[in-house]
Amino acid sequence: MKAEKSDIIRLLEQIAVYMELKGENHFKIAAFRKAAAALEADEREVSEIDDFLALPHIGKTTASVIEEYLTTGKSEVFDQLKAEIPKGLIPMLQIQGLGARKISKLYRELGITDVNALKKACEEGEVEKLKGFGAISQSNILDAIERLGAGQGRIAIGQMVSPLLEIEETLSQLKYVEKFSRAGSARRFEEKLKDLDYVIATFNPKFVKEQILQLNKMVEAVAVGDTKITIKLKNAGGCQVDFRLVSPDQYATALHHFTGSKQHNVRMRQLAKQRGEKISEYGVEQLGMGEVFTFPSEESFFHHFGLPYIPPEIREDGSEIELYKGSAFIQLDDIQGDLHMHTTWSDGKASVEKMVNACRKKGYQYMAVTDHSQSLKVANGLTQERLLEQMEEIRRLNEKYHDILILSGIEMEILPDGSLDFDDGLLSQLDFVIASIHSGFGQPQRTIMKRLRQALENPHVDMIAHPTGRLIGKRQGYDVDIDLLFQWAKETNTILELNGDPNRLDLSAKNVRKAQAAGVKIAINTDAHRVEQLDGIAFGVGTARKGWIEKSNVLNTQPPEQLLRFLKEKRV
Numbered sequence: 001m002k003a004e005k006s007d008i009i010r011l012l013e014q015i016a017v018y019m020e021l022k023g024e025n026h027f028k029i030a031a032f033r034k035a036a037a038a039l040e041a042d043e044r045e046v047s048e049i050d051d052f053l054a055l056p057h058i059g060k061t062t063a064s065v066i067e068e069y070l071t072t073g074k075s076e077v078f079d080q081l082k083a084e085i086p087k088g089l090i091p092m093l094q095i096q097g098l099g100a101r102k103i104s105k106l107y108r109e110l111g112i113t114d115v116n117a118l119k120k121a122c123e124e125g126e127v128e129k130l131k132g133f134g135a136i137s138q139s140n141i142l143d144a145i146e147r148l149g150a151g152q153g154r155i156a157i158g159q160m161v162s163p164l165l166e167i168e169e170t171l172s173q174l175k176y177v178e179k180f181s182r183a184g185s186a187r188r189f190e191e192k193l194k195d196l197d198y199v200i201a202t203f204n205p206k207f208v209k210e211q212i213l214q215l216n217k218m219v220e221a222v223a224v225g226d227t228k229i230t231i232k233l234k235n236a237g238g239c240q241v242d243f244r245l246v247s248p249d250q251y252a253t254a255l256h257h258f259t260g261s262k263q264h265n266v267r268m269r270q271l272a273k274q275r276g277e278k279i280s281e282y283g284v285e286q287l288g289m290g291e292v293f294t295f296p297s298e299e300s301f302f303h304h305f306g307l308p309y310i311p312p313e314i315r316e317d318g319s320e321i322e323l324y325k326g327s328a329f330i331q332l333d334d335i336q337g338d339l340h341m342h343t344t345w346s347d348g349k350a351s352v353e354k355m356v357n358a359c360r361k362k363g364y365q366y367m368a369v370t371d372h373s374q375s376l377k378v379a380n381g382l383t384q385e386r387l388l389e390q391m392e393e394i395r396r397l398n399e400k401y402h403d404i405l406i407l408s409g410i411e412m413e414i415l416p417d418g419s420l421d422f423d424d425g426l427l428s429q430l431d432f433v434i435a436s437i438h439s440g441f442g443q444p445q446r447t448i449m450k451r452l453r454q455a456l457e458n459p460h461v462d463m464i465a466h467p468t469g470r471l472i473g474k475r476q477g478y479d480v481d482i483d484l485l486f487q488w489a490k491e492t493n494t495i496l497e498l499n500g501d502p503n504r505l506d507l508s509a510k511n512v513r514k515a516q517a518a519g520v521k522i523a524i525n526t527d528a529h530r531v532e533q534l535d536g537i538a539f540g541v542g543t544a545r546k547g548w549i550e551k552s553n554v555l556n557t558q559p560p561e562q563l564l565r566f567l568k569e570k571r572v
Contacts, residue, residue, distance in 0.1 A: 500540020
């Protein structure tokens with residue numbers, strides 16, 4: 001069968017998780033994780049690999065699992081593990097602070113097999129008695145279960161990236177599709193999605209419908225009508241996808257209608273009613289006249305009501321209809337460079353030169369190579385000696401490529417005691433210095449803020465990366481006084497990052513809007529660890545637009561000369 005490399009990597013990682021839940025030997029678990037990492041690190045496609053045993057960290061057992069999956073599309077090892085593990089343990093992996101090892105302990109020692117049983121055990125004080133947990137952990141688990149319940153049925157946008165891109169690549173190749181667009185919460189760049197929505201303009205809905213029903217990712221057709229098709233995906237938690245098929249003249253109003261939000265649409269309908277009109281997905285009807293107007297674009301639809309085009313990202317509670325005056329938010333094409341990425345020097349999957357060429361292909365004028373610093377040993381952080389060697393490689397690449405400026409940088413650890421990973425003498429030799437927190441998340445706010453303050457006061461620190469440390473749907477992050485952080489960033493002229501990794505989007509839309517209001521400079525980056533992750537910049541820009549961010553407040557929309565001038569003036 002034809003299998004994607006990502007499918008095999010996911011299989012190996014899932015086997016490791018299930019083994020951990022079962023309580024298997026640590027070395028067996030590590031073997032599957034190392035095999036997944038080795039396969040990911042190899043830049044060849046699966047079809048180009050003749051002998052999996054020739055790859056480092058892939059042994060006979062893991063190689064046989066890969067070969068079996070390539071031949072049959074199944075894995076006996078995985079199927080057996082699934083049969084042995086209670087199904088209710090898998091949703092528990094979504095609870096913040098609980099990994100597979102802890103869940104296994106809860107299962108083996110307390111007989112906990114699902115979230116409800118865990119909640120009951122916490123409420124009865126059973127969990128805190130277990131070694132490795134305690135009263136604070138028990139309280140945190142209860143809080144995490146409550147948050148999980150509040151977001152139940154919704155999937156973090158980071159988990160939906162592959163389905164989104166696969167669907168859109170497929171739709172772009174279908175016959176008789178005149179144009180299409182995301183709709184719903186995905187188009188509004190919500191952080192969590194309940195389902196996916198697409199609006200398709202076509203003159204031949206029957207033929208398009210037949211093609212959609214052949215999508216490889218479909219498990220089953222949930223509902224099939226003349227103008228709406230609902231399917232479920234194999235991956236992404238069986239997420240539901242709705243396709244709306246409309247005639248090209250109805251496309252603009254249908255797209256507006258199915259983009260939402262509900263509150264935005266209610267407010268627009270109220271506005272139409274005041275004018276003696278009625279809005280629907282089919283157009284705008286003049287009440288009593290029976291005539292329905294359609295529009296060539298959403299822009300002309302809004303202009304019909306005397307409004308500027310309201311970007312989908314800010315269509316939220318309806319207040320935007322009065323508040324938005326047509327200011328120009330940042331666009332994807334405004335980004336001139338990416339200032340946060342990793343290479344094979346630390347935990348990235350591509351060489352510096354490959355990342356350079358990927359950035360050149362995107363038309364960037366500059367980029368910063370910012371591998372991890374020495375204290376983050378799990379990410380193969382750079383020692384001072386290795387950093388100096390990398391700087392020399394970047395110097396040679398700058399001589400080779402004249403159409404892009406490559407900045408030597410580092411993502412430097414702000415250590416738990418507030419100190420930084422490198423001294424000022426070394427930092428002064430770098431073009432771009434990022435400071436970030438990757439450890440000590442449980443420290444009290446006062447300690448966290450002290451750590452951030454020390455980094456902000458260092459004249460060589462140009463930017464704080466992913467300033468709250470959150471992972472959407474997985475980790476809240478550390479306890480940060482966000483308003484005080486904005487104040488200090490403004491005082492020290494330090495950039496704050498909007499990390500475009502769709503698993504982070506940190507700063508959030510709400511916080512980045514507050515940062516702009518506080519006069520803080522922002523940089524939108526990807527934190528890419530492989531070439532394809534550079535495309536995550538679209539999620540960063542979408543989040544920025546949701547936060548009403550204007551181009552002038554984003555540093556990496558500026559040409560190289562202005563960027564370098566800003567960095568020089570900051571250090572002076």
